[in-house]
Amino acid sequence: MTATLEATDLRKQFAIGRPAIDGVSFAVPAGEIVVLLGPSGCGKTTTLRCVAGLEHPTGGEIAIGGKVVSQPERGILVPPRARDLGMVFQSYAVWPHMTVRQNVVYPLKHRKISRTDASKKVDEVLALVGLSEYADRSVVALSGGQMQRVALARSMVYRPQLLLLDEPLSNLDAKLRLRLRDDLRVILKQTGMTALYVTHDQAEAVVLGDRIGVMRDGKLLQIGSPDEIYNRPADLFVANFTGATNELAGTLIARNGQFGTVDFGGGRCGEAALLQQLNPGDKVRIALRPENIAIGRQDGANSYTAGIVDRRYQGTQTVYDIDLFGHRLEALELGTAARHAIGVETPVCLPREACWAYRDQGPLSYD
Structure with missing residues (x-):
């Protein structure tokens, strides 16, 4: 029976x-995938x-299904084997001398299940993971993706909570x-x-998760x-790590509800969404995704002229390096043709709702 997971003020x-x-706290309701x-x-x-007890x-x-399995202050530490968990590792962790069926049935041998039910x-x-026709094949004859499906099937066959x-x-x-x-x-x-x-891959997290927790x-x-x-990333690190890799520094000079006017220096200003509590006079950094920069178009408050410094044609899209008032930014444009030549000046638009302003706390570090 699937169960909830709750971690409260977890420390290691x-x-x-x-x-x-x-001090990590989060909850995973029954049936939800949290990444x-x-x-x-x-x-x-x-x-x-x-959570695994390893x-x-x-x-x-830590509580699983409402039962506390770890609370050091009270001396509670339920061993991994008593937590009713399934686990899939980075390595396939299959037994190479066994067939697919033998690998998957193995966890059931230590449970009170008849041979027929097992x-x-x-x-x-095996049908669920698409390996029915490979049941009697040795796992060493499988591809990497198929071996990981074996590991997944083995971890789910006894329906852990x-x-x-x-x-x-x-x-x-x-x-x-x-x-996969x-x-x-x-x-x-x-x-x-x-x-x-658990993953470090943003695209993987977005596809798989009902909810995503970003850690640093x-x-x-x-x-x-x-x-x-x-x-709506909570801070500059979350924005940057999830793909908003462009940054512009400036000073907030006015605010109007959820938006503010930012002075970028040299008489250049623009509007940005305020995702933190900011006041006029605060130094800010603007995070902006490459795909949200519109090249060849001027529309709205954040319309400028930029130079095309470099471009990388990738078949279905082209990535441009642009020079916007002395800052090198990356812009991505979909399409099977590269429309803008290196060395030309072109209009660009930075939609204000896609420019996220955060308090400037210096350059980011991933260490």
Whole structure:
């Protein structure tokens, strides 16, 4: 039976350095997929390992299905085998000397299930992951994507109350990763399983997650739907990490509700959406996605002229480097033809709702 997961003020301190997890709180309702997203070393895998019981938290509480499984202050630490979890690792972790069916049935051998029922469960889960015709094939004869499907089937065959997935697609080549990414969400939703998924890949998080939690330096910066994370990032790091890689520095000189006027220097001003509490006189940084810069068009308050410095034709789209009043920005334009030549001046528009203003706290660091 699928269950809820709740982590409250979760902390993990290793012997030296800053905490690996620093006061992280979130909840995963039954049947929901929550993705923890962030760069290497942000604490996302340590969080997942604490939920699994493979790491011992130094503070906070973890509850699965309403039952507390970890609370160091009260000496509660339920071992991994008693938490009724399924886990899919980055490596395939299949037994190479077994067939697909033998790998998948293995977890059922230690449970009180008849051979007939076990065979039925294996058939059902192999059909779910698209491996029915490979049931009696040795796993070493499978592709990487198929082996990861075996690992997924093995983790789900006994219907655990919670499924944990630690970057399960990162060892696959790009084409397989895209295919299995799309299939994985369908599989999880068909089972109604509660899942906690860890990745550093923004596109993977957006496709798979009902909600995404962005982590940095052991802290959970924001958790929300993919739309909220993508279109209303809580701070400059979340915006930058999820693809708003362009930055412009300026000073907020006026505000009007959710928008403000920013002075970029040299007599140039523009309008931006205020996603933090900001006041006139505050130094700000504007985050802007490459795909939101309109080249060859002037429309609205943020219309300027920019120079095309470089371009990279990619078949279905072209990426341009533009010089906008001394700042080098990246702009992406869809289409199978590159429309703008290097060295020319062209109109550009930065839609004010796509320019997100945050308090300027200096250059970002991913360390």
